[in-house]
Amino acid sequence: MSTIALSLDSDAQILEAYRSGATEQAATAFVRRNQRFVYSVAMRQLNHTEDARDASQEVFMRALKGLDGFKGDSTLQTWLYRITINVCNNMRRKKKIVSWFTIGEGPEERDVASQHDLSPAETSVQTDFERFFATVLAKLPEKQRETFALRYYDELSYEEISTLVGTSVGALKANYHWAIKKIAVHLRESEYYESWREATNEH
Amino acid sequence: MNTNSNLIPREELELLLSEYATGMLDKGLEVRVETSLLEYPDLHKEAESLRNTLALVDRDAYKASIDYQVRNLSVHVVNAMSRPKRNPLRHLAWLAPTVATAVLIVVMNINPQTQGPDQLTQSTTGTQEVSVGSPSLADSQPATAEQTTLTSLDTAGNRHVNSKVPHTNNKRLVAQEEAIVDDLVVDQIVYKMAIDASEDANETVTGITDSEIDVLLAAVISNETL
Numbered sequence: 001m002s003t004i005a006l007s008l009d010s011d012a013q014i015l016e017a018y019r020s021g022a023t024e025q026a027a028t029a030f031v032r033r034n035q036r037f038v039y040s041v042a043m044r045q046l047n048h049t050e051d052a053r054d055a056s057q058e059v060f061m062r063a064l065k066g067l068d069g070f071k072g073d074s075t076l077q078t079w080l081y082r083i084t085i086n087v088c089n090n091m092r093r094k095k096k097i098v099s100w101f102t103i104g105e106g107p108e109e110r111d112v113a114s115q116h117d118l119s120p121a122e123t124s125v126q127t128d129f130e131r132f133f134a135t136v137l138a139k140l141p142e143k144q145r146e147t148f149a150l151r152y153y154d155e156l157s158y159e160e161i162s163t164l165v166g167t168s169v170g171a172l173k174a175n176y177h178w179a180i181k182k183i184a185v186h187l188r189e190s191e192y193y194e195s196w197r198e199a200t201n202e203h
Numbered sequence: 204m205n206t207n208s209n210l211i212p213r214e215e216l217e218l219l220l221s222e223y224a225t226g227m228l229d230k231g232l233e234v235r236v237e238t239s240l241l242e243y244p245d246l247h248k249e250a251e252s253l254r255n256t257l258a259l260v261d262r263d264a265y266k267a268s269i270d271y272q273v274r275n276l277s278v279h280v281v282n283a284m285s286r287p288k289r290n291p292l293r294h295l296a297w298l299a300p301t302v303a304t305a306v307l308i309v310v311m312n313i314n315p316q317t318q319g320p321d322q323l324t325q326s327t328t329g330t331q332e333v334s335v336g337s338p339s340l341a342d343s344q345p346a347t348a349e350q351t352t353l354t355s356l357d358t359a360g361n362r363h364v365n366s367k368v369p370h371t372n373n374k375r376l377v378a379q380e381e382a383i384v385d386d387l388v389v390d391q392i393v394y395k396m397a398i399d400a401s402e403d404a405n406e407t408v409t410g411i412t413d414s415e416i417d418v419l420l421a422a423v424i425s426n427e428t429l
Contacts, residue, residue: 024281031277036266039273049272056273060280130268133260152225153265173218180221184256196259 009033011076018067030067031060037077037154038084044149045088047138055091059084074163081164129192136186144179147172211239216246224253 008014008029018026038059042052062083070079137145143165150161151172158169167175187193211219216239222228223236240247 027281027284028277031280035273035276036269039276040269043269043272053272053276056276057279057283060276061283064280064284127264129259130264151227152260153262155227173222177218177221180225180253180257183260184253187256187259192259193256 015067015070015072015076018064023064026067027060027064030064034077034080035060038080040149040153041081041084042088044137044146045085046091051091051095055084055087058087058091062087075160077160078163132190132192136183139186140179140182143167144175144182147175148179148183151176209235209238210242211235213243213246216240216243220246220250220253223250224257 008017008026011033014026014030014033018030035056039052039056042055042059043049046052046055059080063080070076137148140148146165147161147167150156150164151158156164158172161167161172162169165172216236219228219232219236223233228236236250240250
């Protein structure tokens with residue numbers, strides 16, 4: 001058992017361990033290997049930390065139920081990405097339906113994508129700049145935002161992103177280019193840029 | 204040193220600026236871009252500006268933030284997988300009383316004869332009870348060779364055993380049932396008349412009036428005094 005747990009550092013090994021009956025170890029390794037990717041996709045889709053966490057859990061539960069029958073037509077990451085998008089879409093739909101039946105809610109509370117909800121503890125963990133940068137990303141068109149995040153944060157190649165989102169490599173390069181240009185404009189206009197420049201000039 | 208074949212055309216270089224500024228190029232391509240930028244000072248200036256600006260965006264801090272958010276996720280997933288599956292219709296449980304009420308109303312509207320103080324019930328060895336309102340007792344219940352006891356409830360709620368009939372065939376059972384129903388109707392009319400009579404202030408159940416009782420009492424008292 002311990003040898004299995006130690007060697008689960010690739011998708012193929014995780015699949016093999018899962019199919020051979022070491023489900024708990026394989027599930028743990030599978031989640032740890034992909035949790036950052038799944039959560040960040042869910043967070044971009046839902047813009048709500050609690051919902052993103054719930055969605056991530058749901059994604060992994062669905063994936064693990066279907067892992068035994070995974071044929072390998074696509075990579076595990078592509079498969080997980082599709083599950084995540086489906087789960088987030090379902091969650092958004094459910095939230096919209098529930099919000100229509102909730103008395104006394106304003107329109108801003110109905111729009112789940114319009115808020116970046118954080119608990120007090122999470123707010124203290126996140127820096128002012130991170131909160132500001134989240135608003136900058138929210139201003140980008142969805143395709144540019146997703147391309148930037150998948151390329152910059154998840155460090156995927158354009159070919160991998162193309163498989164995930166179904167857009168050509170050329171279009172993705174253009175999306176990334178324009179996303180960077182817009183982000184740079186917002187950053188230069190912010191107070192953080194000036195203070196950062198002053199700090200670097202002093203050094 | 205630098206040959207023209209190594210230089211990247213301006214249009215292509217413009218698209219690569221974002222990649223270069225965010226450090227996403229592999230080492231070989233990065234060197235080519237730096238070399239090519241020397242040929243285009245305006246692009247070189249823009250690339251440096253982008254690189255300085257985007258240095259604010261700390262990728263490692265973002266990853267650390269995500270890792271904090273997803274801490275213990277694997278534990279939650281494994282625990283959730285081992286929990287027993289919940290009923291997917293649990294969220295419709297609140298509908299059960301409404302549906303039950305609706306079904307009851309529909310049944311009452313279809314068969315209003317089942318409601319009322321008097322009910323004829325059929326019990327076979329004490330386990331089955333069928334109301335008179337059923338379209339046909341013989342049709343709805345298969346006859347058995349066992350003895351069937353037919354009972355009725357009066358207005359006071361007392362159960363009366365009317366008869367015991369062996370039902371070996373359906374026709375005989377129906378005939379017995381009809382006769383008992385007639386008897387019940389007569390019994391109930393007599394019972395109701397008795398109650399009505401008791402409610403009359405001047406008349407007892409036996410038909411003697413209050414004034415007649417007074418006369419009889421007076422006679423008794425006079426006899427005792429003599």
